Amino acid sequence: MLRLEYLILVRKEVGYFPVLVSHEERFRGKNMQVAKACKAMNDIGIPKETVKPVLKDLLDLYDKNWKLIEDENYRVLIDAIFDHEDPKRKERKTQEFLLQDEAKECEPPLKRSRMRSQTDHFSDSSGVSIPGSGTSPLRMQYQDAQVSQTCYKQKVAEFTHLCCEDNQTEPKTVSPPEHCRGTVKKPSSPKSRSLQGQTKPSQLFSDDLSKKKNLFSDDMRAECYSLSPETCLKDNGNDPVPLQVFQRGRRLNYETSKCIVSYKEPKVMHCGDLASKENVFDKYHNDDIGIRSEPFDDDLPQFEVPLAIIPPASPTLLCEDGPSNGNCSNFKGNGLELLEFKHLNMEDKGDRDSSQFDIASSSKGEVKISLICNYSQRSDFHVPSLDAILKRVEERYLKLYRISEPGFSLVKLMKDLCEFFLEEGTNSTDDGRARSINVTPSLDVSKQSNALDLLAVRADHQGNFYIPPSISNGSVKFQNLIETSYGGRDKNTKALEGLGSSNSSSMVVVQKHRSSIDPRKPPQYVDDITRAIPCACASETGGEFAYTPGGLVEEKFLENFISISCDPQQHHLFYCKDCPLERSKDKRSSGPCKGHSVRKFIKECWYKCGCSKKCGNRVVQRGITVNLQVFMTPEGKGWGLRTLEDLPKGAFVCEYVGEIVTNMELFERNMRISGNEKHTYPVLLDADWGSEGVLKDEKALCLDATFYGNVARFINHRCFDANLVEIPVEVETPDHHYYHLAYFTRRKVDAFEELTWDYGIDFNDSSHPVKAFQCRCGSKFCRDGKCPMRSRSGSQIFS
Numbered sequence: 001m002l003r004l005e006y007l008i009l010v011r012k013e014v015g016y017f018p019v020l021v022s023h024e025e026r027f028r029g030k031n032m033q034v035a036k037a038c039k040a041m042n043d044i045g046i047p048k049e050t051v052k053p054v055l056k057d058l059l060d061l062y063d064k065n066w067k068l069i070e071d072e073n074y075r076v077l078i079d080a081i082f083d084h085e086d087p088k089r090k091e092r093k094t095q096e097f098l099l100q101d102e103a104k105e106c107e108p109p110l111k112r113s114r115m116r117s118q119t120d121h122f123s124d125s126s127g128v129s130i131p132g133s134g135t136s137p138l139r140m141q142y143q144d145a146q147v148s149q150t151c152y153k154q155k156v157a158e159f160t161h162l163c164c165e166d167n168q169t170e171p172k173t174v175s176p177p178e179h180c181r182g183t184v185k186k187p188s189s190p191k192s193r194s195l196q197g198q199t200k201p202s203q204l205f206s207d208d209l210s211k212k213k214n215l216f217s218d219d220m221r222a223e224c225y226s227l228s229p230e231t232c233l234k235d236n237g238n239d240p241v242p243l244q245v246f247q248r249g250r251r252l253n254y255e256t257s258k259c260i261v262s263y264k265e266p267k268v269m270h271c272g273d274l275a276s277k278e279n280v281f282d283k284y285h286n287d288d289i290g291i292r293s294e295p296f297d298d299d300l301p302q303f304e305v306p307l308a309i310i311p312p313a314s315p316t317l318l319c320e321d322g323p324s325n326g327n328c329s330n331f332k333g334n335g336l337e338l339l340e341f342k343h344l345n346m347e348d349k350g351d352r353d354s355s356q357f358d359i360a361s362s363s364k365g366e367v368k369i370s371l372i373c374n375y376s377q378r379s380d381f382h383v384p385s386l387d388a389i390l391k392r393v394e395e396r397y398l399k400l401y402r403i404s405e406p407g408f409s410l411v412k413l414m415k416d417l418c419e420f421f422l423e424e425g426t427n428s429t430d431d432g433r434a435r436s437i438n439v440t441p442s443l444d445v446s447k448q449s450n451a452l453d454l455l456a457v458r459a460d461h462q463g464n465f466y467i468p469p470s471i472s473n474g475s476v477k478f479q480n481l482i483e484t485s486y487g488g489r490d491k492n493t494k495a496l497e498g499l500g501s502s503n504s505s506s507m508v509v510v511q512k513h514r515s516s517i518d519p520r521k522p523p524q525y526v527d528d529i530t531r532a533i534p535c536a537c538a539s540e541t542g543g544e545f546a547y548t549p550g551g552l553v554e555e556k557f558l559e560n561f562i563s564i565s566c567d568p569q570q571h572h573l574f575y576c577k578d579c580p581l582e583r584s585k586d587k588r589s590s591g592p593c594k595g596h597s598v599r600k601f602i603k604e605c606w607y608k609c610g611c612s613k614k615c616g617n618r619v620v621q622r623g624i625t626v627n628l629q630v631f632m633t634p635e636g637k638g639w640g641l642r643t644l645e646d647l648p649k650g651a652f653v654c655e656y657v658g659e660i661v662t663n664m665e666l667f668e669r670n671m672r673i674s675g676n677e678k679h680t681y682p683v684l685l686d687a688d689w690g691s692e693g694v695l696k697d698e699k700a701l702c703l704d705a706t707f708y709g710n711v712a713r714f715i716n717h718r719c720f721d722a723n724l725v726e727i728p729v730e731v732e733t734p735d736h737h738y739y740h741l742a743y744f745t746r747r748k749v750d751a752f753e754e755l756t757w758d759y760g761i762d763f764n765d766s767s768h769p770v771k772a773f774q775c776r777c778g779s780k781f782c783r784d785g786k787c788p789m790r791s792r793s794g795s796q797i798f799s
């Protein structure tokens with residue numbers, strides 16, 4: 001049975017972090033898991049002060065709520081784990097394991113010791129505070145066995161104690177001091193440290209399990225502790241020598257460090273060597289967090305993904321059929337009051353394998369997501385690497401679901417899941433109201449508690465966030481966009497509720513995103529130094545970047561684009577000799593070209609610029625960041641698009657996504673669907689007139705959103721005073737042929753205002769093959785003389 005388990009800790013006061021557990025990883029020491037948790041939290045920008053209480057929770061959770069794997073599976077799993085590894089390493093591990101087995105045999109009623117890399121640690125109320133951690137809540141206690149003198153000698157003979165003092169290079173092999181032998185009392189000094197390699201920290205079981213196995217009585221627990229520095233003396237037998245646990249590659253930062261005890265470590269390490277070693281744990285190895293007394297595996301993988309690891313519950317932790325059938329006592333007994341349990345069996349088509357997906361949550365805010373893949377009947381199975389699994393899932397998402405955002409990762413997906421949980425949980429706790437499902441993909445900052453502000457910080461630090469295929473800038477099938485509406489307590493949500501239930505019954509499409517233009521939260525790229533040095537991309541906009549540090553189009557550029565859009569005649573127009581646009585109207589006799597404006601555009605940075613994704617000159621390529629809604633317009637224009645939040649002037653809304661077709665292709669498409677009223681108006685994407693001033697058919701490119709598109713296809717037309725302006729933005733192509741047609745706000749737009757764009761239709765052009773709709777824009781400048789919505793007081797200034 002392979003278990004990939006996610007434990008998601010949701011703590012209102014500190015935020016959350018996901019914890020990934022694999023079968024393999026459950027054997028790692030607790031401190032490593034804590035270190036990884038620290039790393040995960042540190043990586044997402046949670047300050048150290050807030051990490052500490054989480055760690056306490058983590059340890060409590062570990063100790064009290066999650067059982068360890070049963071002992072008898074241990075050997076089998078070692079084989080499984082190391083089967084695919086270096087044979088030498090496997091041999092070494094096996095030797096260690098056997099050694100411990102032998103030691104166990106001569107230990108009276110003791111638990112079997114684990115090998116060093118698989119030591120687990122437990123704390124209880126009598127645990128020993130970690131030195132240097134002050135009032136650190138972290139507690140460590142090795143519940144060591146009482147060791148008989150004879151057996152101890154045997155064991156000790158197999159251990160190599162390597163000691164060095166100060167800067168001496170000569171290591172000394174020390175005999176185990178008299179004080180270290182036999183039963184060791186609880187160390188009294190707070191500076192005590194565990195001694196690795198003595199009686200091994202035993203594999204511990206929950207109370208139930210230990211009783212069942214008659215392995216460890218409570219009395220014994222009270223009496224048996226690991227060796228501490230105070231109990232170990234120098235070989236002169238008198239002076240206490242502080243002892244430290246040595247972990248290869250891990251820096252020891254105690255100034256007083258004088259002695260290193262290594263367990264079966266053939267290599268002699270000098271203290272100075274140790275101090276110079278750097279690894280991923282270094283930054284967590286500090287006084288505040290105080291993770292230092294536990295022996296670590298020498299061969300710990302250096303994960304790049306910030307995954308923290310928690311030992312999973314025993315299989316019995318999860319109720320078989322949910323809470324209702326009364327099988328959940330284990331869950332409750334472990335301190336987790338089960339709130340909800342969902343179980344999904346995913347039978348494979350072949351009858352050999354099956355997998356299941358469980359989610360359980362508790363009132364404490366812990367959620368356990370468990371993916372269990374049954375491979376018991378497969379002889380060819382080996383435990384795969386976690387990285388490989390993550391990679392494969394990510395690839396599948398990227399390929400199948402077209403998640404094209406560079407920042408996408410499975411871990412982020414899990415974080416999103418966590419966010420949803422917290423969001424849903426917070427809301428239901430707050431108002432107790434039933435909420436409709438919200439399947440929006442990312443965090444809505446406006447709805448989050450302080451705790452989630454941390455998450456926002458994290459997202460900013462990381463500089464990227466997950467955007468699902470349905471809302472990325474790629475061409476996608478629109479059906480994927482349909483989401484359910486939501487209720488809530490914030491201003492926007494209230495307003496949404498105020499819009500009536502018609503929304504929910506009328507297929508409201510909500511795209512919720514973390515807004516990048518929230519003035520309270522500066523955009524993630526303001527500090528990017530690349531902004532200070534405009535690259536070649538800025539030359540298109542006169543040597544300056546077109547965007548403000550807040551990600552808005554600079555006022556002067558915006559005005560220029562608005563002016564071009566409103567009155568192209570005033571700007572430089574190019575007249576082609578044989579206009580394909582005219583030709584597409586009437587193949588036999590194309591009229592004279594009416595002129596095409598030579599388009600100015602914004603050039604965004606791309607991969608060749610050498611800047612990071614956080615560069616301020618990358619706005620459109622990040623995709624939609626504002627909350628948009630497709631709604632049914634009351635004026636009879638059909639569906640429309642509106643914003644759910646206030647937008648400042650110059651804000652990027654979305655780009656127009658569609659298939660890139662030539663003007664002629666579009667014409668032919670329109671002809672094919674003649675009879676249907678819906679026609680696509682050519683949105684000229686590019687026009688390369690060439691040196692002779694001839695616009696070739698294949699160069700007159702248009703966007704057709706009939707079959708593939710994004711929310712922009714719902715933007716209705718408004719004559720002249722629309723609130724959006726389209727700006728060509730070049731993102732990745734250096735040859736100036738392909739633009740992204742991006743919509744930016746022309747002015748400040750209030751939440752729930754419809755977003756409109758001037759299609760540039762000449763309503764009086766009877767020669768156009770596409771019959772214009774009857775305009776209902778309601779603008780006082782409406783160009784359609786028949787517009788029923790046109791304000792009577794307004795004058796039609798253009799014909």
Ligand SMILES: C[S@@+](CC[C@H](N)C(=O)[O-])C[C@H]1O[C@@H](n2cnc3c(N)ncnc32)[C@H](O)[C@@H]1O
Pocket residue numbers: 636637638639640678679713714715716717718773774775776777778
């Ligand atoms: C790009 S679609 C916009 C979304 C469309 N309303 C829908 O329901 O799919 C363009 C079509 O919307 C309608 N439309 C857009 N603006 C309009 C307006 N100002 N007055 C009337 N109909 C409009 C027309 O039918 C037009 O062909």
